[in-house]
Amino acid sequence: MIKDQKDNLFLLIKSLTKSEKRQFKLYVGRIEGNVDAKFLNLFNFLDKASKYNEKEILSTGFVKKQQLANVKAHLYKQILISLKLNPLHQNIRSQVREQTEFATILYHKGLYKQSLKILDKAKEIAIAHEEKTLVYEIVELEKLIESQYITRSIASRADDLISQSNSVSELNVIAGKLSNMSLKLYSIILKSGYVKSDEEKTEILDYFSKNLPDFDIQDLGFREKLWLYNSHLWLSFLVQDFTSCYKYSKKWVELFHDFPKMISLNPVWYLKGNQYLLESLFYIQDHQRFEQVMQELEVNIQKKSFPKDDNIEGLVFLYLNTDRLNLCFMKGLFEEGLSLVNGILKGIKRFKNRIDEHHIMVFYYKIASLHFCVGNNKECIRYLNYIINNKSLSMREDLMCFSRILSLFAHYDAGMDYHLETQLKSTYKFLMKMNELNEVQTEIINFLKQLPDIFPHDAKSAFEEVLAKLKKYENDPYERRAFLYLDIISWLESKISNTPVDQVIRNKFLKRNA
Numbered sequence: 001m002i003k004d005q006k007d008n009l010f011l012l013i014k015s016l017t018k019s020e021k022r023q024f025k026l027y028v029g030r031i032e033g034n035v036d037a038k039f040l041n042l043f044n045f046l047d048k049a050s051k052y053n054e055k056e057i058l059s060t061g062f063v064k065k066q067q068l069a070n071v072k073a074h075l076y077k078q079i080l081i082s083l084k085l086n087p088l089h090q091n092i093r094s095q096v097r098e099q100t101e102f103a104t105i106l107y108h109k110g111l112y113k114q115s116l117k118i119l120d121k122a123k124e125i126a127i128a129h130e131e132k133t134l135v136y137e138i139v140e141l142e143k144l145i146e147s148q149y150i151t152r153s154i155a156s157r158a159d160d161l162i163s164q165s166n167s168v169s170e171l172n173v174i175a176g177k178l179s180n181m182s183l184k185l186y187s188i189i190l191k192s193g194y195v196k197s198d199e200e201k202t203e204i205l206d207y208f209s210k211n212l213p214d215f216d217i218q219d220l221g222f223r224e225k226l227w228l229y230n231s232h233l234w235l236s237f238l239v240q241d242f243t244s245c246y247k248y249s250k251k252w253v254e255l256f257h258d259f260p261k262m263i264s265l266n267p268v269w270y271l272k273g274n275q276y277l278l279e280s281l282f283y284i285q286d287h288q289r290f291e292q293v294m295q296e297l298e299v300n301i302q303k304k305s306f307p308k309d310d311n312i313e314g315l316v317f318l319y320l321n322t323d324r325l326n327l328c329f330m331k332g333l334f335e336e337g338l339s340l341v342n343g344i345l346k347g348i349k350r351f352k353n354r355i356d357e358h359h360i361m362v363f364y365y366k367i368a369s370l371h372f373c374v375g376n377n378k379e380c381i382r383y384l385n386y387i388i389n390n391k392s393l394s395m396r397e398d399l400m401c402f403s404r405i406l407s408l409f410a411h412y413d414a415g416m417d418y419h420l421e422t423q424l425k426s427t428y429k430f431l432m433k434m435n436e437l438n439e440v441q442t443e444i445i446n447f448l449k450q451l452p453d454i455f456p457h458d459a460k461s462a463f464e465e466v467l468a469k470l471k472k473y474e475n476d477p478y479e480r481r482a483f484l485y486l487d488i489i490s491w492l493e494s495k496i497s498n499t500p501v502d503q504v505i506r507n508k509f510l511k512r513n514a
Contacts, residue, residue: 009072010052011353012079013043015310021047024082038063039075092129092265096122100138112145119145129265130222132175136168171224177213178227184211185234190358193398194240194481196438201239208235222259226269229255233276240477245280253277253293263300267307268315271297275319282326283484285512290330294323314354317347325366332506334373341367361387365403369486372406373502377414381407401431402485405441408448409491417452424448440473440482460496467492 016024028040041062046052057063063071084094099122106115119138126134143161188204195201208231220228229252236244252273256263263270274297281290300306301316321344328337344367348360368383387403404427411417428445447466454462470488473479483489487505494501 007052009076010046013046023086024079027082028078038071042071042075093131096126096134107145116145132168132171132223136172139165174213174215175224175227178231181211182227182231182234185238189234189238195238196478204238222262225255242280242283246284249273249277249280264305264307267312271315271319278323282330285330287330314351317351318355318359332509334370334502337370365399372410377410380410404430405444406486438479440479443469463492463495
């Protein structure tokens with residue numbers, strides 16, 4: 001049976017660098033019997049293979065079919081152990097955990113005093129780096145040891161440990177509640193997008209107020225504040241309060257400036273905070289601050305102290321290219337945006353196993369929008385079809401809905417309106433099914449229905465009529481989200497003034513920033 005490259009072992013081997021492969025071979029080679037071991041033969045075979053093919057593995061004869069699953073599992077484990085020993089994959093957390101494991105070994109050997117000494121040093125490191133979950137584990141182990149070996153040199157030892165345990169436990173509970181709430185809000189925005197009514201808004205606000213734990217902000221450390229700002233940020237995005245999005249994403253980034261050593265320990269959170277800050281600035285159309293934040297981020301990423309691994313590399317590609325496209329949209333520089341497309345497509349291919357499908361589809365939507373704005377309607381349709389025909393895309397219903405609407409406009413502009421009526425019915429049914437049909441979309445579909453029957457000399461007045469209807473929704477809290485995905489206003493204005501849509505958007509930018 002031929003499997004694709006989604007085989008976990010194959011993907012892990014293909015993710016290894018040359019130095020990691022060399023270290024693995026040195027690691028397994030330390031035991032003489034491993035030289036001709038089945039798992040090492042399998043490693044060498046998969047390392048050279050271009051795709052995972054079970055038939056080819058079995059045809060080599062070094063492993064039987066009934067043995068293959070166990071050999072693969074053993075190889076997978078050995079690779080992970082080898083990577084664990086690599087200094088590049090070690091950080092404060094792994095160092096603290098290693099010290100805790102050493103202390104546990106000493107405890108089981110009855111060497112209580114030595115065990116407590118190691119735990120005390122590990123706890124200091126964990127506290128200094130805001131690793132309160134690890135602190136709690138260490139304190140609980142200290143309590144266990146103290147219950148068997150009382151250190152009489154410190155009379156208040158028991159009280160100190162109880163106080164530490166209670167304090168850290170309370171903060172861990174707060175962090176747990178905040179992280180749960182943040183994850184829930186994030187899942188809602190991924191599934192459904194922004195709130196669509198007062199009822200939905202009230203429901204979200206009620207959920208937030210009921211699940212926000214009691215705390216004194218002065219008692220919170222880095223980790224608790226991070227989850228607090230994260231939760232407020234997702235709430236702000238859901239209710240489309242982009243000023244608050246800016247406020248809390250800025251607090252998020254400033255938190256790392258207050259705790260600079262946390263950047264190297266939590267690089268993913270640092271990148272995400274900057275990305276949400278840039279996204280907020282995009283929505284409030286503040287291109288000057290946007291460019292400043294992006295430049296600062298690029299400088300910090302290039303510093304030697306900034307961690308570099310496969311995951312970070314994929315995120316940097318995703319975020320920086322998203323930001324560069326957003327800047328082009330903000331300034332109306334669509335040709336400049338198109339010049340980035342080849343590099344983005346190569347990056348998608350390179351990082352396809354590290355970027356989730358949702359973000360790849362967002363890239364396709366942005367690329368389609370670039371082509372639409374410069375009049376490359378067939379290319380626009382091609383990229384939108386990647387989204388529309390994606391049957392496995394269960395997230396971001398709003399993205400799927402607006403892809404269909406933009407496709408209707410692209411078909412009309414390309415003169416491919418001979419199947420427009422069928423597409424309209426299909427889009428209408430899809431929006432009804434997704435419960436996504438709002439006033440803006442209703443007006444758009446009704447307008448497109450009439451277009452084939454409008455005489456050329458009446459077209460301008462028809463465009464002006466629908467423009468007047470849509471403009472009243474620009475500042476509506478539940479209708480304006482349509483304009484975040486599709487600048488229908490500029491498209492209509494381009495038809496009325498007989499000006500390319502990219503030029504209309506560019507002129508608006510220049511006028512705002514005159």
